[in-house]
Amino acid sequence: MRAYDDWPTTLIVGFSGCSGDRKSPRLSLRLNGSRQSIYTCYKLLTMNQHSIELRVRYDECDPMGFVHHSNYLRYFEIGRTELLRASGGCYAEMEEAGVLVVVVRVDCRYRRPAKYDDLITVRTTIARVTAAKIIHEYSITRENPPGEPEAIVDATVTLAVIDRQGKLQRVPQSLRDQYEGQG
Numbered sequence: 249m250r251a252y253d254d255w256p257t258t259l260i261v262g263f264s265g266c267s268g269d270r271k272s273p274r275l276s277l278r279l280n281g282s283r284q285s286i287y288t289c290y291k292l293l294t295m296n297q298h299s300i301e302l303r304v305r306y307d308e309c310d311p312m313g314f315v316h317h318s319n320y321l322r323y324f325e326i327g328r329t330e331l332l333r334a335s336g337g338c339y340a341e342m343e344e345a346g347v348l349v350v351v352v353r354v355d356c357r358y359r360r361p362a363k364y365d366d367l368i369t370v371r372t373t374i375a376r377v378t379a380a381k382i383i384h385e386y387s388i389t390r391e392n393p394p395g396e397p398e399a400i401v402d403a404t405v406t407l408a409v410i411d412r413q414g415k416l417q418r419v420p421q422s423l424r425d426q427y428e429g430q431g
Contacts, residue, residue: 296374298331304366314361320401321354324386327372328405331384337423346412347420349382353406359399366390368400375404379418382407 308319329339342349362368368390376383384405389397409417 297371298327298334299369299371300327300330301367301369302326304362304364304368306364309364313364315363315366317356317358320356320358320388320403321351323368323370323388324354324372324384324403324405327370327386328384331372331374342423347417347423348410348412349407350410351405352381352408354403355405356401356403358401362388362390362400369397377419377424380408380416382409382419382423 302323304315308315308322310316332339339349368388371387371389373385373387374382375385384407386401386403386405387399388401389399392398409419409423411417
């Protein structure tokens with residue numbers, strides 16, 4: 249896992265009791281300044297966030313050679329799907345059960361254009377899950393030069409759950425648990 253300066257959380261790992269005092273070493277974890285259990289840090293850093301690398305294809309670009317703005321929504325969808333898959337879920341199974349997840353809001357900030365053949369990283373984070381909505385945050389970056397992420401796009405996408413008739417539903421507890429790494 250790479251460290252990004254713009255991550256909303258800061259994890260500090262420290263060891264104590266190793267200075268010759270014969271006490272066994274203790275692991276100390278602090279997340280955003282407060283002491284946390286290993287499970288809490290693991291859950292926050294693994295189940296609620298996922299990154300995937302994608303190569304920009306020629307057909308995703310406009311005549312200027314830049315990724316057309318509409319394609320970023322596709323990248324967000326890929327990130328969201330892979331995050332759910334990584335946490336043990338499957339959109340196809342949800343849809344078979346009549347649980348349909350729809351985008352109701354997109355807030356996107358384009359910082360720099362991605363170009364044909366760029367290798368980009370789509371980082372998807374679950375920002376919030378309530379009974380009524382699921383909010384994801386996205387960060388798309390490229391390494392330029394290698395080892396230094398360059399921000400391309402930041403976005404927030406709000407999802408809602410509907411049934412097959414289009415009627416708004418509560419976010420199923422099973423889905424909330426899935427995103428929290430308990431399902």
